[in-house]
Amino acid sequence: MPMKYDVCIVGAGFGGLAAAAELTRKGMSVAVLEASNELGGSAGKYERQGYRFQSGATVGMGFEPGGVFDRLYTSLGLDKPSMTLLNPIMDIHMPDRTIHYYSKKAQWYNEIEHHFPEDASRIQAFYDEVFRVGEMVDAMVEKLPVFPPKTLSDWIRLTPMISRNSIQLLPYMNQTVYDRLKKYNLHQNRLFQIFLNGELMDSVQTSVERCPAFLGFTALQTFHKGAFAVHGGLASVAEQLSKYIKESGNEVFLRHPVHVVEKKGAGYHLHSKRSKVFESDYVILNNSVHNLHDTLSEELRNQSYIKPEKEKSREAWGAFIIHAGVHEEVFNNTDVLYHQFIDPNHPDDLHDGGQFLLSLSDPSDDQMAPAGMRSLTISTHTNVSQWWESEDYEAAKKRMNQRLIDTVNHYFPGFEDRLDLVLPGSPVTFQKWLRRDQGKVGGYAPTGKYSWIRSYSIRTGIKGIYQCGDTVFPGAGTLGVTLSGLMAAKELTR
Numbered sequence: 045m046p047m048k049y050d051v052c053i054v055g056a057g058f059g060g061l062a063a064a065a066e067l068t069r070k071g072m073s074v075a076v077l078e079a080s081n082e083l084g085g086s087a088g089k090y091e092r093q094g095y096r097f098q099s100g101a102t103v104g105m106g107f108e109p110g111g112v113f114d115r116l117y118t119s120l121g122l123d124k125p126s127m128t129l130l131n132p133i134m135d136i137h138m139p140d141r142t143i144h145y146y147s148k149k150a151q152w153y154n155e156i157e158h159h160f161p162e163d164a165s166r167i168q169a170f171y172d173e174v175f176r177v178g179e180m181v182d183a184m185v186e187k188l189p190v191f192p193p194k195t196l197s198d199w200i201r202l203t204p205m206i207s208r209n210s211i212q213l214l215p216y217m218n219q220t221v222y223d224r225l226k227k228y229n230l231h232q233n234r235l236f237q238i239f240l241n242g243e244l245m246d247s248v249q250t251s252v253e254r255c256p257a258f259l260g261f262t263a264l265q266t267f268h269k270g271a272f273a274v275h276g277g278l279a280s281v282a283e284q285l286s287k288y289i290k291e292s293g294n295e296v297f298l299r300h301p302v303h304v305v306e307k308k309g310a311g312y313h314l315h316s317k318r319s320k321v322f323e324s325d326y327v328i329l330n331n332s333v334h335n336l337h338d339t340l341s342e343e344l345r346n347q348s349y350i351k352p353e354k355e356k357s358r359e360a361w362g363a364f365i366i367h368a369g370v371h372e373e374v375f376n377n378t379d380v381l382y383h384q385f386i387d388p389n390h391p392d393d394l395h396d397g398g399q400f401l402l403s404l405s406d407p408s409d410d411q412m413a414p415a416g417m418r419s420l421t422i423s424t425h426t427n428v429s430q431w432w433e434s435e436d437y438e439a440a441k442k443r444m445n446q447r448l449i450d451t452v453n454h455y456f457p458g459f460e461d462r463l464d465l466v467l468p469g470s471p472v473t474f475q476k477w478l479r480r481d482q483g484k485v486g487g488y489a490p491t492g493k494y495s496w497i498r499s500y501s502i503r504t505g506i507k508g509i510y511q512c513g514d515t516v517f518p519g520a521g522t523l524g525v526t527l528s529g530l531m532a533a534k535e536l537t538r
């Protein structure tokens with residue numbers, strides 16, 4: 045006999061867990077089915093030889109008072125995990141300088157004056173705009189609109205949200221960040237663009253030329269609202285959400301891959317391992333739009349408005365990642381936990397090792413590493429196809445691993461000699477861990493000023509089946525993904 049729930053959720057990423065927690069709070073019976081042995085997906089963890097490694101995401105955002113996670117924790121009656129507020133958010137290591145990327149506005153504006161003395165007042169004016177526009181977008185997205193609107197009721201519900209504020213956003217919806225830089229005559233400041241590209245790649249997966257202004261500005265201002273190193277990694281959040289769901293009487297099943305979702309009567313059947321079947325009235329797919337067509341029965345696939353060829357043609361990055369332990373003395377001369385590196389020989393490369401983020405565990409966080417050691421994650425964007433087409437995959441992996449380590453060694457001499465347990469991973473590894481098609485992670489990369497209009501909403505086009513996660517509006521990052529999970533939960537219970 046199938047186990048029966050109001051809602052079954054495929055995947056225990058941040059989107060799926062947020063949706064499940066919210067539906068649980070609203071009194072629905074929910075089962076989360078997760079294929080792997082871990083919670084949190086791209087923002088999860090795994091443990092090896094006394095280290096805890098973060099599977100992808102390391103920077104927590106939205107935990108400040110009034111932020112997305114702050115509100116979620118309050119509504120669920122939970123206490124937030126312990127965490128360290130990052131200020132500077134990160135150090136950016138460039139060939140001729142280190143920029144301290146301060147979270148506090150006054151300190152950041154001083155840093156701008158220090159590094160960009162000629163253009164400082166214009167960069168500060170640009171940032172004033174970033175903060176203003178970012179606030180307006182946040183105010184809209186917090187209302188959890190279904191976007192882009194698909195049905196008449198989506199349009200009807202969107203209309204009252206259009207206020208004087210949102211009309212002021214229109215100019216930023218048909219311009220890129222680069223267009224705005226031109227307005228401030230900053231488009232020829234190469235150093236500032238290298239810096240901005242680094243931040244935008246990390247948060248929106250794209251560069252100044254291709255990033256819609258309102259998306260880029262929202263991401264940039266989010267850093268300054270508060271970036272955090274969550275103790276135990278962001279997986280601590282996933283663990284708390286799962287605990288809440290289970291203690292409230294619902295279920296989270298690990299090692300339960302969903303092979304197929306099919307229509308049965310008025311609801312759905314989800315087939316999992318050893319012929320186990322789960323039955324529900326509604327389904328939320330959190331296993332990414334990249335995998336939508338692999339999860340649905342042929343009948344349901346044909347009902348979806350998402351066409352596989354179109355979906356596959358959309359640009360998305362993979363990640364090359366290194367997890368390792370490092371002796372704590374290597375970073376003894378800095379309190380900064382997050383370091384962005386620009387390859388001194390190729391400062392304009394945005395991916396494949398040209399620039400990347402190194403995240404160190406907080407020395408006060410004893411869940412992450414044995415005494416005297418720190419756990420680290422290095423990650424760079426990478427084109428996925430090269431890893432599947434490579435004639436010598438192992439050699440390619442070794443080369444990329446060495447390139448990243450060499451760059452860190454350039455800025456922190458002695459780094460390589462003080463490493464322990466170096467575990468590199470490519471998109472092939474990500475597909476294996478997280479099942480995401482070809483190892484594509486982090487959502488779609490915006491490709492121009494109007495690319496946001498082509499986002500996928502939480503609607504799949506199939507009655508009773510919703511989707512959430514980083515391939516769904518508002519997209520990238522644990523914060524955006526959590527909002528999409530809450531949007532799906534809101535729509536489903538309307």
Ligand SMILES: Cc1cc2nc3c(=O)[nH]c(=O)nc-3n(C[C@H](O)[C@H](O)[C@H](O)COP(=O)(O)OP(=O)(O)OC[C@H]3O[C@@H](n4cnc5c(N)ncnc54)[C@H](O)[C@@H]3O)c2cc1C
Pocket residue numbers: 054055056057058059060077078079080082083084085086087099100101102103104105300301302303330331332335339363365423477478479480485486487512513514515519520521522523525
């Ligand atoms: C290297 C890297 C660094 C990042 N850095 C940051 C950062 O610093 N800060 C930040 O906020 N964000 C960051 N991100 C982005 C963020 O991690 C993701 O956008 C977010 O975690 C994605 O969540 P999701 O809900 O879309 O689900 P995912 O994380 O994709 O999880 C989906 C889950 O579904 C499961 N699943 C898949 N198929 C099935 C199936 N058939 N049956 C059952 N379960 C299934 C998977 O095992 C997985 O657990 C980073 C991402 C990467 C890859």
